[in-house]
Amino acid sequence: MAKVNNAPKTSKNQTATERAETRAREGLQKSGHFCQDPSCPSKNEPILVKDLRPVRVVPLKGKAKTVFYHAGCFKM
Numbered sequence: 001m002a003k004v005n006n007a008p009k010t011s012k013n014q015t016a017t018e019r020a021e022t023r024a025r026e027g028l029q030k031s032g033h034f035c036q037d038p039s040c041p042s043k044n045e046p047i048l049v050k051d052l053r054p055v056r057v058v059p060l061k062g063k064a065k066t067v068f069y070h071a072g073c074f075k076m
């Protein structure tokens, strides 16, 4: 049997700069989640990944769910 090595190249060879750029690019993607803060100025726009703050809400009754805020909108 022929040995097939189609494994994609890992990111291990990336430099720190490249990794930072990748992270920055990913951070600018829209997460598809909307801010749950009623006073958020941009609650009608999807939250960017870098601003995303998932908050797990566990009600006394019913199922736990995760809601999302901008990191800057979430206040405990």
Ligand SMILES: [Zn+2]
Residues within 6 Å of the ligand: 035, 036, 037, 040, 041, 042, 043, 069, 070, 073
């Ligand atoms: Zn917000």
